[in-house]
Amino acid sequence: MDAQSWLVSIGWKADAAPFRPLLQLLEPEEDEPAWRLRLVLQNKLDAAVLVPVRLDSRGRLEGDWPEVWTPFILDRSAGWLEQLRAHLPRIRRSISGSRDVLSDPLGDQDAWLFLTQDSGRLLEAGWQVLLPGWWEAARKKKPKLRAKVKPEEGSDRGQSFFGLDSIIHFDWRIAIGDTDLSEEEFADLVARNERLVRFRGEWVPLDPALLEQIRRAMGGVDQEQGLSFQDILHLHLLHNEQREYRNQKRKEGQEDQEEEQPQSSENIRLEVELNEHLNRVIAQLGGRQGGAPSLPVPAGLHAELRSYQKEGFAWLGFLRRFGLGACLADDMGLGKTIQFITYLLHLKEHEQRLPGQAPALLVCPTSVLGNWQKEISRFAPSINVSLHYGARRLSGEEFQAQTEQVDIIITSYATATLDQEMLQSYTWASICLDEAQNIKNAQTKQSMAVRSFPAKHRIALTGYLGSARAFQTRFISAIEKDKDEQRMQDLQQLVKPFMLRRKKKDPNIQLDLPDKNEMKTYIHLTGEQSALYDQSVQELMDKMKELEGIKRKGAILSALTQLKQLCDHPLLLTKEALPEMISSEGSVTAYDVYSPQDMAMLISRSAKLERLMELVRELRDEGERCLIFTQYIGMGQMLQQVLRQELQEPVLYLHGGTSKTARDRMIDEFQSRTLPATEQPSVFILSIKAGGVGLNLTAANHVFHFDRWWNPAVENQATDRAYRMGQTKDVQVHKFISLGTLEERIDEMLESKQQLSDNIITSSENWITELSTDELQDLFTRRRDWSS
Numbered sequence: 001m002d003a004q005s006w007l008v009s010i011g012w013k014a015d016a017a018p019f020r021p022l023l024q025l026l027e028p029e030e031d032e033p034a035w036r037l038r039l040v041l042q043n044k045l046d047a048a049v050l051v052p053v054r055l056d057s058r059g060r061l062e063g064d065w066p067e068v069w070t071p072f073i074l075d076r077s078a079g080w081l082e083q084l085r086a087h088l089p090r091i092r093r094s095i096s097g098s099r100d101v102l103s104d105p106l107g108d109q110d111a112w113l114f115l116t117q118d119s120g121r122l123l124e125a126g127w128q129v130l131l132p133g134w135w136e137a138a139r140k141k142k143p144k145l146r147a148k149v150k151p152e153e154g155s156d157r158g159q160s161f162f163g164l165d166s167i168i169h170f171d172w173r174i175a176i177g178d179t180d181l182s183e184e185e186f187a188d189l190v191a192r193n194e195r196l197v198r199f200r201g202e203w204v205p206l207d208p209a210l211l212e213q214i215r216r217a218m219g220g221v222d223q224e225q226g227l228s229f230q231d232i233l234h235l236h237l238l239h240n241e242q243r244e245y246r247n248q249k250r251k252e253g254q255e256d257q258e259e260e261q262p263q264s265s266e267n268i269r270l271e272v273e274l275n276e277h278l279n280r281v282i283a284q285l286g287g288r289q290g291g292a293p294s295l296p297v298p299a300g301l302h303a304e305l306r307s308y309q310k311e312g313f314a315w316l317g318f319l320r321r322f323g324l325g326a327c328l329a330d331d332m333g334l335g336k337t338i339q340f341i342t343y344l345l346h347l348k349e350h351e352q353r354l355p356g357q358a359p360a361l362l363v364c365p366t367s368v369l370g371n372w373q374k375e376i377s378r379f380a381p382s383i384n385v386s387l388h389y390g391a392r393r394l395s396g397e398e399f400q401a402q403t404e405q406v407d408i409i410i411t412s413y414a415t416a417t418l419d420q421e422m423l424q425s426y427t428w429a430s431i432c433l434d435e436a437q438n439i440k441n442a443q444t445k446q447s448m449a450v451r452s453f454p455a456k457h458r459i460a461l462t463g464y465l466g467s468a469r470a471f472q473t474r475f476i477s478a479i480e481k482d483k484d485e486q487r488m489q490d491l492q493q494l495v496k497p498f499m500l501r502r503k504k505k506d507p508n509i510q511l512d513l514p515d516k517n518e519m520k521t522y523i524h525l526t527g528e529q530s531a532l533y534d535q536s537v538q539e540l541m542d543k544m545k546e547l548e549g550i551k552r553k554g555a556i557l558s559a560l561t562q563l564k565q566l567c568d569h570p571l572l573l574t575k576e577a578l579p580e581m582i583s584s585e586g587s588v589t590a591y592d593v594y595s596p597q598d599m600a601m602l603i604s605r606s607a608k609l610e611r612l613m614e615l616v617r618e619l620r621d622e623g624e625r626c627l628i629f630t631q632y633i634g635m636g637q638m639l640q641q642v643l644r645q646e647l648q649e650p651v652l653y654l655h656g657g658t659s660k661t662a663r664d665r666m667i668d669e670f671q672s673r674t675l676p677a678t679e680q681p682s683v684f685i686l687s688i689k690a691g692g693v694g695l696n697l698t699a700a701n702h703v704f705h706f707d708r709w710w711n712p713a714v715e716n717q718a719t720d721r722a723y724r725m726g727q728t729k730d731v732q733v734h735k736f737i738s739l740g741t742l743e744e745r746i747d748e749m750l751e752s753k754q755q756l757s758d759n760i761i762t763s764s765e766n767w768i769t770e771l772s773t774d775e776l777q778d779l780f781t782r783r784r785d786w787s788s
Contacts, residue, residue: 017072018044019051019065021080023122024130025114027203034105037088037114039080040130041065041073054100055081062098087121112195112205115139132203139205141177143214148173148273170272174214176204190215229322232272233282233497281322285497292318298345300382303338308502308509312339315500316459317346320430325458327436329501332463332618333517333732334509337375340432340461345380347429348407358426360408363416363450364434367611370524370739372410372434383407389415390527395422413438413446420449428455435614436460463618504730516723518733520747521615523607525738528570530782533741536562536573537780544773553769556776560742560768563780567738568635568707569606578602578638591644599645602638608736612639612704613646615734616683619702620647624729625670625682626702629691629718633657635706636685643683650679655687671699688718697721701729706736708743712750740783 019041026036041063043049053063059078081101085091090110091101106114119129147170173180179200181189189197193208274282284292295314297305305313312328316339319326330336344360353359364372369389376385386402388394388411394402399422403409416423431453433439439447502509525533540559547555565572579598594602603609612628619626630636633655640653652666669675670684684697688709700722709715715735723731737743771779 017069017076019069019072020044020128021076022050022128022130023084024050025111025119025132027111027132035108035111035114036105037102038100039084039102041069042128054098055084055102056098057081057101060098083125083127087125087127088118108194108196115196115205134203138203141204143174143176143206143211145214146173146175146180146273147171149275149278186211186215232274232278233285233494284318285324295346298342298349298380300345300349300380301342302381303342303379305338305342306335309335309339309342312336312500312502313342313346316340316343319498320347320457323457325460325498327460327462327499329460329462329499331502331504331622332615333519333730334463334502334504336461336463337372338379340459341376341379341383343459344376344383344408348383351429353429356404358403358428359406360430360432361423361426361428361453361455362408362410362432362434363413364410365438365610365614366412366414367523367607367614368434368521369410369412370607371522374522374739376408385410387411388419393419395419413450416453417446417449420452424449424452424454426454428453430457430459431455432459432461434461436462515727516719516731516733518735520735520737521611522737522739522744523611525567525741525782526570526605526607528605529566529607529738532566532570532573533563533782536566537777537782540780541773541777544776553766556769557766559780563742564707565632565635567741567743568608568630568632569638571602571605571638572632572634578641591648593641593645599642603642608706608738609639609642611736612706613642615702615704616643616647620649620682624702625700626684626704627691627697627700627718627722628683628685628704628706629688629715630685630706631688631709632707633687636687639685639706643685647683649683650681651683651685652681653685654691656690658690667695667697670697673699686718686721688714691718691721695721696724696726698724698726698728700731701727702732702734704734704736708735708737708746710746710750742780744783745779 022040022042024038024040026032026038028034039053039055039061041051041053043051051063051065053061053065055061055077059081061073061077065073084101090104090106115131115135119131122129149170174186175181176199185199189199189206190208190211194206195208196203196205198204292311292315294310295317297310297313312330312335316326316328320343328336328339330339347360362372366389369387373385373387376383384406386406386409388399388409393399393415403426411419411423431450433450439450441447442451536559540555543555544552562573571578579594579602603613616626628639630639636653636655640651643651650669652670654663654666658666666681666684669679670681672680684700686695703719703722705715705718709718719731719733723733735747737747768776768779
């Protein structure tokens, strides 16, 4: 290109010529059965006027153009020849004389190369190219597999219970654009091995390697007779009319030479047409048809469900119909437990268990084993429960016999790991993981164990999805690293149907919630606590045979205090010193008090403390604050030290020995919204006597009663430190109760008000000293059916 032409091409200088040169690709016709290239001159004043010309090997032009064009043509034609030879290597230099240098016909392969490569180079060089009008549309027509679901697939007449791996049967076709091919037509296209073919009167660009992949994929499809339900979900949940399909399943005995076949740079396109039933299911899963259909609340449920809880239970039942797992991730306090219990009761009332069929399996942290037993017994007494835990747990034939007699077996994560071999030999009616964040690390033995248990349905319960920062690190950062926003959207679309997450601040949930939500957290004693509890009760009963009057009352009150402290932590009863504090040099942070080993041992000795730690971590991850009430200074000090180290943040403790100055400072700090994050206390421990009245602590929206007071009014006054004027959130009240102990017996009395009246149960505990020895024994003796 000369300097003048270059200046014209970049728009620096106006082109005075009244025409522009174009290179045109002509498709075969009846009188011209081959592809051809020709040079044409286009009138700038009328783009529809095209003047065909011939360019010879000396750079001279022949044609019928207006006379005024001649000077421009004589000046430029030699340059056109040079440019065409530079960008079209197929122009033969051997052509001589007056013969047109573009006169040689093009084969289909040459035409394909011009359409896909040469034309692009010419455009970059400043030329304009005329291609057949159908090319832009034709290049988008890719061969694809078209699958139409058979009418009965997935309907009630067909398979009513299937999972992600279940095969959906289709009628298969191969299509180009909207046109289906017969087997003979497809075989002919594969055999021709051409890039550009005439098909049903139209030119179609094809990739022979892609056609061969389709042929091999069809062989696999014929053998499988369908696609998995997981493939169908991926396709429709991502709202794609088509999806890429790779046939990665190898036929047994298939030789490796097939891997040497040419591979296309493109993937096979798969288009699926669902039947009416599966369309409805997919729409419900995707939330496009109002979500899961409602289910009647089981007749045997002893509870009144809120509307969102009915929706959650129906959602679990809906996913079960299709063998699809569920993650119920409602906020703490919204009733995940009652939703799962309702689901269990629905199975018992509506699904017939076959002889030898395993029941449901619930795996949960050790700290909530007793709570699950108690809640199922309370809300669904018709459900038969078996606890698989502890040294006396069943195995072998005895365990198998037990599975045939109960509706659900409850075990801990640790026990499930120990008994993995036995538990994975059963196919469970359903398996539910409570506090499912316990298996977030897929490489741990615990995670691998529970994932190995076969089940018809899998449910994860968690209120803890991790912090936004953790999700950012694990998922979003990895996706953003590749700048792949679509991948993030795909992740959201694929997870959405299988996760139900409602938050207390959701407007439709708030309308259904009370301002103050009280819940009881039932906790079993550890083995150490159980032994010490029984020993203390026996010592008291022995004394009752000898003591009278004031000494008898004193012994009862002393034993009562011992038992209540023991339910909190055995260290309060044994009077052991707290673990030795590590030196400041050994501290990792300013909040470290004990070694990690001592800390873990201290927490593990009390199931109450274990459960409190779990709940406090969860609410802190949500950015919420809490109050913790206890009657005992030793327990308050222990809680303060343990929580400081576990949370790595300041923890306040207000008790009777706190000065007014310190008291006022603590309240101001806790209520503050302006302190730096490293200085902001979000957990406030209070003695129920010192902090139970007169304080305004509305920054907290969780209240924990770590040990119970005998008068509900006293507990309510303590709760009202958070639940009062100025509170902008719903308050969650957690009352900890040790199962099988006097805490549970007193709670039952307070609840029923049938055995004791309000005027007997006062703020003091003296009423207990008036009980007979038999009544004392009934009140104090540990009920072993809830022990671990």
